[in-house]
Amino acid sequence: MPPTRRSLLQLLASTAVFWPAGEAFATPAPTPSTSAKPNAATKRGYITFVINVHEWGHVDESAAILDDLCALYTAHGVKGDFYVTSVMADKLAASHPDTVTAMKAHGISYHVRPPQPLYEGFDSAFKALSGDALISAVRDFETYGQSLATGEIDRSRSGGYTRVKEVFGKAPCAVSAQNSNQTIVAAAASVWKAMGARMILAFHEGQSDPDNPLVQKDGLLVRPSHFKLTHVDAAEKVFWWNAVSAGQGGDPTEALKAQLDAWNHPKLPYAAALIHENNFYRAGPESWTSIYYADKTKTVVQAPPYDLTATEWGKARDSASKEAIWSAYSALVAYCAENLNVVTSEDIVALAGTSAG
Numbered sequence: 001m002p003p004t005r006r007s008l009l010q011l012l013a014s015t016a017v018f019w020p021a022g023e024a025f026a027t028p029a030p031t032p033s034t035s036a037k038p039n040a041a042t043k044r045g046y047i048t049f050v051i052n053v054h055e056w057g058h059v060d061e062s063a064a065i066l067d068d069l070c071a072l073y074t075a076h077g078v079k080g081d082f083y084v085t086s087v088m089a090d091k092l093a094a095s096h097p098d099t100v101t102a103m104k105a106h107g108i109s110y111h112v113r114p115p116q117p118l119y120e121g122f123d124s125a126f127k128a129l130s131g132d133a134l135i136s137a138v139r140d141f142e143t144y145g146q147s148l149a150t151g152e153i154d155r156s157r158s159g160g161y162t163r164v165k166e167v168f169g170k171a172p173c174a175v176s177a178q179n180s181n182q183t184i185v186a187a188a189a190s191v192w193k194a195m196g197a198r199m200i201l202a203f204h205e206g207q208s209d210p211d212n213p214l215v216q217k218d219g220l221l222v223r224p225s226h227f228k229l230t231h232v233d234a235a236e237k238v239f240w241w242n243a244v245s246a247g248q249g250g251d252p253t254e255a256l257k258a259q260l261d262a263w264n265h266p267k268l269p270y271a272a273a274l275i276h277e278n279n280f281y282r283a284g285p286e287s288w289t290s291i292y293y294a295d296k297t298k299t300v301v302q303a304p305p306y307d308l309t310a311t312e313w314g315k316a317r318d319s320a321s322k323e324a325i326w327s328a329y330s331a332l333v334a335y336c337a338e339n340l341n342v343v344t345s346e347d348i349v350a351l352a353g354t355s356a357g
Contacts, residue, residue, distance in 0.1 A: 044260050045269040046341045048223075048348070049073065049080040049333065054113050055278035056087045057287025057312060063096035065280045068326075070102040076333055078342035081107035083176065085116075086159045087148065089167040100167060107344030110164050110172035110197070114292035114301075115151035117141060118177045118188055121301045122151065122292075126184050134187045142191050148291075151304050161195050171196025173345035174223055189218035198349045199223050205230060205272055210265040214352040221352050223345065224270035227259040241279045244328045245321035253332045268341075270348075273332060280325055284314035 051069060055062050066082070073080045082103050084092075092100050112118045117126050118138070129137055145159035146152070153159075158166055165171050175197045177188045189200055200220040206228040209215070213224040230236075232243045232250045243250025252273065263269050278286060285296050290310040294300040317325075336342055343351070 043268070043341045044339050045226075045263070045271060046224075046343050046348070046351075047256075047271040047273055047336050048107075048343055048345065049078070049336075050109075050272050050274040051080055051082050052111060052274065052276040053082050053084045053088045054111070054276060055282070055286050055288075056085070056091050058278065058282065059088070059091045059095060061281050062088070062277045063092060063099040065277050066092075066099050067102055069277075070099075070106060072330060072333055073106065076337035078333070078337050079106045079344050081109055081174070081344045083109040083111045083174065084164050084168070084172070085111060085113050086145075086161070086163040087113070089164045093167045104168055104170075107174075107346055108164070108168045108170060108172050109174035109176075109199075109345055110161050110192075111176040111201075112160075112178055114288065115148065115304070115306065116146065116160070117151070118179055118184065120179045120181075121298075123179060123181065123184060126187075127181065130183065134184070135190060138184075138187050139191045142188075142195065149305050149308055151306070161192055161197070165196065173197065173349065174199035174201065175220070176201035186218045189220055193219050199345045205274065208270060210269070211267065213267065213270055214348075221349055223272065224348065225272045226263070226269040227256065227271040229255055229259075229271060230274050239279070241275065241325045241328075242283070244324050245283070245317060247324070251328055251331075253328070253335045256332070256335070271340075273336070275329065278314075280329075281317055281322055282314045283317050283321070285312070286314060287312040289313060 051066075053062065053066065069080055084103075092103075115122050117123050118141070126134060126137060140153055142160035143158065143162045145154035145157040145163070147154055161172060161175070175188070175192045177185045177200075179185055179188075185200075189197075192200075198221060200217055200222060202217050202222045203225070205225040208222075208224040208226050210226060213226065215222050228236075229252055230239060232238050232240050232255070238250070240250040240252045240255065256271065256273075259271075260269070276286075285298075289296065289298060290312050291306050291308055292302055294302055296313050
């Protein structure tokens with residue numbers, strides 16, 4: 001007798017086997033994050049599954065992998081934390097409402113990509129401002145839409161943080177300016193805090209104080225991270241998913257285990273397992289890189305108006321590469337669900353409030 005869907009789902013939950021993109025089953029009802037469970041203190045640490053959602057040039061493929069990620073997390077009783085750009089929120093809402101519904105059961109956060117003027121290299125207008133004028137300009141871009149072709153603000157529709165909040169029905173918890181200018185970041189933080197944000201990205205990973213990981217910056221909690229999981233080399237040039245796809249090591253679970261074993265501090269460590277949704281199915285620069293940059297390394301910024309028809313520099317991954325990356329990531333989720341407290345940004349904000357009290 002062939003297996004039923006119920007029996008396959010039971011096997012999935014017990015063995016951490018998961019079907020790749022295009023074969024995911026209906027998402028079961030969400031369960032609370034591990035941090036809310038009674039045995040949270042006995043786990044080895046805290047980890048957040050951060051998914052940067054930004055590949056608007058391949059929205060159908062992105063939606064498919066986002067659906068699979070939501071189902072994967074739910075099958076293991078944990079939640080992901082999706083950092084969504086306003087452009088992706090728009091496109092998912094328009095063409096993949098079921099994906100939006102699935103993502104709503106998880107953490108929702110916010111980040112920016114070109115030509116948003118908070119992004120480094122596209123911020124000349126903001127650099128010319130200060131004080132209330134800068135805050136007002138930032139608020140406009142976090143309230144209204146923006147032309148992808150000219151970079152100009154479009155007051156006829158919502159955009160920025162406001163649009164992500166509208167699409168997902170809740171204020172994105174964590175935010176990221178992608179800018180090293182601290183005057184601009186502080187202005188953005190004040191705007192985001194007023195709109196409902198609670199956490200900010202001050203660094204990508206591995207820089208939190210082991211003894212005091214929950215600190216604030218510009219009125220927002222800094223996303224904590226003690227470990228480095230994204231790259232496989234000391235120079236931080238090779239992403240683990242590229243190493244895995246090439247058969248050159250890079251297993252993220254083994255990297256996490258090694259750092260957990262080396263942890264020698266009284267408080268539990270925090271980690272962020274970061275990946276971009278397009279990393280599962282494409283290699284190389286995102287589709288929008290050739291629109292806004294003159295080079296693949298994103299060092300030379302194009303001037304507007306931007307050519308939205310520019311030939312992209314990335315390429316689709318082959319089946320073997322996609323399967324290798326998915327398998328490695330699925331194993332990471334399975335390990336973390338069993339051995340760590342899997343938390344969203346909202347969970348960490350709650351933990352910070354508890355520790356402060």
